Amino acid sequence: MADAHERATVLKATATYTSKVAETKASFLDWATGRRQLHQRKWEAIHRLDFHLETFERRATARGARVHWAEDAAQACEIILEICHRTGAQKAVKSKSMITEEIHLNAALEEHGIAVVESDLGEYIAQIRGEPPYHIVTPVMQLTKEEIAATFHEKLGAPRDATAEDLTKTARRVLREVFLAADVGVTGANFLVAETGMIAITENEGNARLVSTLPRVHIAVAGLEKVVPRLEDLAGFLPMLAVSGTGQQLTGYNTLLGGPRQQGETDGPEEMHVILLDNGRTRLLADAEQREALHCIRCGACLNVCPVFKGVGGFSYDTTYQGPIGSVITPHFRGLREWKHLSYASSLCGACSEVCPVHIDLHQHLLRNRRNAVDAGHVGAVEWIAFRFWAWAMRSPFAYELAARAGRIAQRLSRLLGVEGSLLDPARAWTARRAAPTLAPESFREWWRKRKASERKPS
Numbered sequence: 001m002a003d004a005h006e007r008a009t010v011l012k013a014t015a016t017y018t019s020k021v022a023e024t025k026a027s028f029l030d031w032a033t034g035r036r037q038l039h040q041r042k043w044e045a046i047h048r049l050d051f052h053l054e055t056f057e058r059r060a061t062a063r064g065a066r067v068h069w070a071e072d073a074a075q076a077c078e079i080i081l082e083i084c085h086r087t088g089a090q091k092a093v094k095s096k097s098m099i100t101e102e103i104h105l106n107a108a109l110e111e112h113g114i115a116v117v118e119s120d121l122g123e124y125i126a127q128i129r130g131e132p133p134y135h136i137v138t139p140v141m142q143l144t145k146e147e148i149a150a151t152f153h154e155k156l157g158a159p160r161d162a163t164a165e166d167l168t169k170t171a172r173r174v175l176r177e178v179f180l181a182a183d184v185g186v187t188g189a190n191f192l193v194a195e196t197g198m199i200a201i202t203e204n205e206g207n208a209r210l211v212s213t214l215p216r217v218h219i220a221v222a223g224l225e226k227v228v229p230r231l232e233d234l235a236g237f238l239p240m241l242a243v244s245g246t247g248q249q250l251t252g253y254n255t256l257l258g259g260p261r262q263q264g265e266t267d268g269p270e271e272m273h274v275i276l277l278d279n280g281r282t283r284l285l286a287d288a289e290q291r292e293a294l295h296c297i298r299c300g301a302c303l304n305v306c307p308v309f310k311g312v313g314g315f316s317y318d319t320t321y322q323g324p325i326g327s328v329i330t331p332h333f334r335g336l337r338e339w340k341h342l343s344y345a346s347s348l349c350g351a352c353s354e355v356c357p358v359h360i361d362l363h364q365h366l367l368r369n370r371r372n373a374v375d376a377g378h379v380g381a382v383e384w385i386a387f388r389f390w391a392w393a394m395r396s397p398f399a400y401e402l403a404a405r406a407g408r409i410a411q412r413l414s415r416l417l418g419v420e421g422s423l424l425d426p427a428r429a430w431t432a433r434r435a436a437p438t439l440a441p442e443s444f445r446e447w448w449r450k451r452k453a454s455e456r457k458p459s
């Protein structure tokens, strides 16, 4: 919040996004019905997850792909490393995939001597800057063109005043060599189509097509929840994902991949592997109240409209998935005790639930996470006492008035004595960067009493 430049850049990016989305949404005859349909289709997929995943495995295997099941991040990395070692791979190229961020694949590959390069332009910029993605769809949303030019100048020798077109050309020149030299290509999967055993990837740069077809081996990593029953389901998911993700009617490249190179074909990898990752997803599936969080198609819309995300930025979350959806799922994936605080980073305005194309009631899930944290006893003593006191004061008009008076006196004293913002200020961490709100000089009840008294006075 302290970095005004970063906030301004993020606000500009999200404002552009909002106007583009409004424009493209207008071309839908009935967006609300579309949302309900997607919700229904995801509900169907998630409520028969075992059946659809097994169907996917059978069909994909029949097309020559190998399907692996990974319980957690460590097992997923182990499987990928085993494939790399068996095939003698030294160089890997990746397309944009948040799930590989989730399992920290780059670090695992590099640790075992396998060079890995991101090929999505945004991810590539983040990688050469040594930073994680800032946003699940827009990895370098916080950077201006000038900042990217400075990074390219420092890392790749591009001119300092390079235009956006020059910068893209530079990345393209570097990445062409990477695609041609890579032994292994790693992608995510936007959808797994059970009916056909295919994976669907949607992107704008064409890099995922190169990653999945040029190297000898293609490895796709996907969360269990990515499965959809039928091919025709994509007719709804792909356009609504594009609109919600980037404000486009459809992304530039939509690819269905079903198995490695078949006999008689000239293109495609020799081996294709699909890794189905659990990593906490079945824990969320077991929670009937919150399992709809698995409906998420990672469009990023909830981040773009969230006032907290726009205020604090992507890095503050310190998680793979930022914003409202990240705050809902991370405590399930990585532990409620350690990650419960994310669910409090919300004003509960409901803007996220309103834009979600699969109709997830995100703000209700944030509340449920808060309740679960309290029920599990994951709150500190000070917070516990403060809320007990607050509950008591809110139930009794007398206590409420007393507390409000005490608050006003304390605020006046702290201003008079210059305590605010000093070591003696109990809310110092909070007031260090913001002005404390000023309490009204009198409460509504006091004002009301005075008004009534003046009315009673004879004129």
Ligand code: SF4
Pocket (backbone or CB within 6 Å): 244, 295, 296, 297, 298, 299, 300, 301, 302, 303, 325, 352, 355, 356, 357, 358, 359, 360, 362
């Ligand atoms: S929760 Fe909804 S809005 Fe947020 S990323 Fe997922 S699908 Fe998009």
